[in-house]
Amino acid sequence: MLFPTLTFGLFFLLVFALAWALRGSNEWRKIVLLVASWIFYGWWDTRFVALLIASGILNWGAARLIVSAEDRPKLRKLWLAVGIAINLTILGFFKYYGFFMEQVDHLLHSLGWGRDLAIMQVVLPVGISFFTFQGMSYVIDIYRRKTQPAVLLDMVLLMSFFPHLVAGPIVRASHLIPQFRKVPELTRSMAAMGLSLIVWGLFKKSIIASELATGLVDNVFFDPSAHGSVDLIAATYGYAVQIYCDFSAYSDMAIGLAALLGYRFPHNFNQPYRASSLQDFWRRWHISLSSWLRDYLYVSLGGSRHGLTRLCIALMTTMLLGGLWHGASWNFVIWGALHGSVLAIERLWREFRPKGWKPLPHVLGVIITLHIVLLGWIFFRATSFDSALAFLSGIFTAGGAATLLTPALLGMILIGMSFHYAPPYTIQRVAMRVRAIPAVWVGLAVGILILVVDAMRPEGVAPFIYYQF
Amino acid sequence: MPETVGASEEIERTEPERAPLPDPTGLAHTLSPVDLPEPAEPLPHDGLRWTSTIIALATLILLVFNAHTLRGWAYELHPTDTNAKVVSASESWYDATARLGLNRPVESLHKAWRQVMNLRFAGQEPAPPDVRLEEPETSQ
Numbered sequence: 001m002l003f004p005t006l007t008f009g010l011f012f013l014l015v016f017a018l019a020w021a022l023r024g025s026n027e028w029r030k031i032v033l034l035v036a037s038w039i040f041y042g043w044w045d046t047r048f049v050a051l052l053i054a055s056g057i058l059n060w061g062a063a064r065l066i067v068s069a070e071d072r073p074k075l076r077k078l079w080l081a082v083g084i085a086i087n088l089t090i091l092g093f094f095k096y097y098g099f100f101m102e103q104v105d106h107l108l109h110s111l112g113w114g115r116d117l118a119i120m121q122v123v124l125p126v127g128i129s130f131f132t133f134q135g136m137s138y139v140i141d142i143y144r145r146k147t148q149p150a151v152l153l154d155m156v157l158l159m160s161f162f163p164h165l166v167a168g169p170i171v172r173a174s175h176l177i178p179q180f181r182k183v184p185e186l187t188r189s190m191a192a193m194g195l196s197l198i199v200w201g202l203f204k205k206s207i208i209a210s211e212l213a214t215g216l217v218d219n220v221f222f223d224p225s226a227h228g229s230v231d232l233i234a235a236t237y238g239y240a241v242q243i244y245c246d247f248s249a250y251s252d253m254a255i256g257l258a259a260l261l262g263y264r265f266p267h268n269f270n271q272p273y274r275a276s277s278l279q280d281f282w283r284r285w286h287i288s289l290s291s292w293l294r295d296y297l298y299v300s301l302g303g304s305r306h307g308l309t310r311l312c313i314a315l316m317t318t319m320l321l322g323g324l325w326h327g328a329s330w331n332f333v334i335w336g337a338l339h340g341s342v343l344a345i346e347r348l349w350r351e352f353r354p355k356g357w358k359p360l361p362h363v364l365g366v367i368i369t370l371h372i373v374l375l376g377w378i379f380f381r382a383t384s385f386d387s388a389l390a391f392l393s394g395i396f397t398a399g400g401a402a403t404l405l406t407p408a409l410l411g412m413i414l415i416g417m418s419f420h421y422a423p424p425y426t427i428q429r430v431a432m433r434v435r436a437i438p439a440v441w442v443g444l445a446v447g448i449l450i451l452v453v454d455a456m457r458p459e460g461v462a463p464f465i466y467y468q469f
Numbered sequence: 470m471p472e473t474v475g476a477s478e479e480i481e482r483t484e485p486e487r488a489p490l491p492d493p494t495g496l497a498h499t500l501s502p503v504d505l506p507e508p509a510e511p512l513p514h515d516g517l518r519w520t521s522t523i524i525a526l527a528t529l530i531l532l533v534f535n536a537h538t539l540r541g542w543a544y545e546l547h548p549t550d551t552n553a554k555v556v557s558a559s560e561s562w563y564d565a566t567a568r569l570g571l572n573r574p575v576e577s578l579h580k581a582w583r584q585v586m587n588l589r590f591a592g593q594e595p596a597p598p599d600v601r602l603e604e605p606e607t608s609q
Contacts, residue, residue, distance in 0.1 A: 006542040013528065020517055175500070188512045189505040191520040197502065211586065255502055260520065264501035406596075407588045425496040432505055435512060439519045443526025450527060451534055455578040 056156035059135035083139035099328030127166035169288035184262025192435035194259030201252035204245035224391035228400020241416030273420035276365035
């Protein structure tokens with residue numbers, strides 16, 4: 001069930017009506033949201049609803065055991081390790097088993113001990129990386145005494161709640177569980193912002209991301225060697241715009257839908273391509289993942305507390321694992337390594353920059369950062385390492401005129417890039433005006449805007465890019 | 470708890486390199502995008518009624534002016550007896566709105582937009598035909 005579809009629209013209308021009709025009983029309201037979330041998740045594959053429930057119960061149980069061992073530090077640590085191990089086992093089996101076995105198979109063949117290994121084909125449950133990370137953050141926060149233990153219903157709802165379930169933002173227990181403890185209030189401000197984000201997300205996903213994907217990016221990345229330099233360069237910028245408009249649209253709609261149900265989700269994007277360094281980029285791109293990696297991985301690896309060498313190792317390890325979080329593929333490892341290396345270089349440059357040398361001009365910093373990110377996106381999007389290399393070499397050697405890049409697609413790339421250089425918090429400022437307007441006029445505007453988006457979108461709705469992670 | 474100390478220390482050490490932009494509304498310091506500053510003049514406490522009216526009106530507009538999407542959705546349902554009735558009802562609704570010319574705004578906008586999308590640079594091959602607003606294939 002994809003957000004920009006009529007099926008989801010009807011589903012949400014029903015959930016919205018039921019959730020607010022039951023505002024007299026918080027428990028029943030949460031039960032309805034939980035069942036709705038399972039229906040939403042079961043729309044893809046009913047088998048994995050059981051996995052979602054089991055994951056919630058296991059994390060709740062691990063947290064209870066940590067709390068019950070309050071005065072026994074070693075036992076607390078043991079239960080923490082068990083909780084993390086359970087999450088990593090679930091994630092590892094579904095996401096990395098096939099990749100690991102393929103590597104073992106290649107290794108055995110290269111050593112001359114080749115066997116036809118019976119590699120089981122494991123279906124990847126949608127959103128497993130997101131809900132597993134949420135479960136882990138809860139167990140770790142309980143261990144660190146940074147959040148209060150949740151009741152089972154709240155914990156399972158935290159992990160299952162449909163707006164963020166399949167592609168984030170990664171909402172932590174400390175952020176959402178306190179909101180679950182009472183019936184929320186729907187204010188005009190929340191509703192105005194929620195509706196603005198939903199319409200804005202629909203526009204970004206249904207028009208810009210979809211047109212760029214079907215008209216340019218998918219074709220070029222499918223076979224880079226068949227395209228000239230202009231199309232390859234356009235596809236590079238096009239993919240940067242597409243992945244932003246796709247992923248941030250999902251986040252916007254998720255935040256907007258949760259707001260209409262009365263819940264506040266955290267920020268996830270903040271005009272990432274205006275970043276003037278890679279460190280700045282990671283404060284603006286997929287903020288809920290980057291802050292998760294910082295708080296639970298980078299800091300646990302020592303962060304900046306043990307000298308520069310350990311810091312660089314921690315940065316590199318964090319980004320490598322961040323790359324692998326996206327999927328079991330050497331391309332994601334390379335993407336992570338590129339980001340880790342540049343982050344480490346930036347840190348070393350700040351430490352050892354000769355006195356008297358001025359920092360890079362801001363505009364130059366933005367341009368350099370954007371192109372490092374673009375280089376990373378080529379590896380991120382390419383189907384294989386060889387394909388990424390063919391793509392890169394084609395940019396410089398293929399020549400040839402544009403065959404796929406059209407005036408409209410070029411316009412979309414420029415419009416998509418311009419979102420990053422617009423005044424900050426533009427949507428919030430729009431919502432601040434909308435909330436004071438009578439409902440009839442806003443309803444008319446929302447209806448017309450959705451009509452316009454629907455009239456402009458291409459045939460069908462492709463799944464969001466981050467569904468595969 | 471060294472991790473907790475480390476986390477706050479880390480956050481302190483990663484302050485932005487540039488001075489933040491002027492932010493009189495405080496939007497840069499919110500935990501969620503839906504946290505908007507309170508207006509100078511308080512708004513009515515009618516958020517649920519206000520939102521419900523908006524959603525109802527927007528739904529009505531889509532139902533009246535976007536019948537082809539409803540029809541397309543109905544044709545994608547699994548072929549069962551119940552869904553055959555849904556298809557039949559959506560066809561009837563589409564015909565009724567078409568007779569009144571209510572489908573025309575969306576169809577006109579769609580055609581105009583496809584013309585923009587079909588523009589080509591000199592020397593490029595022409596665009597393939599658009600199929601979206603054509604009659605759906607009957608599967609039931």
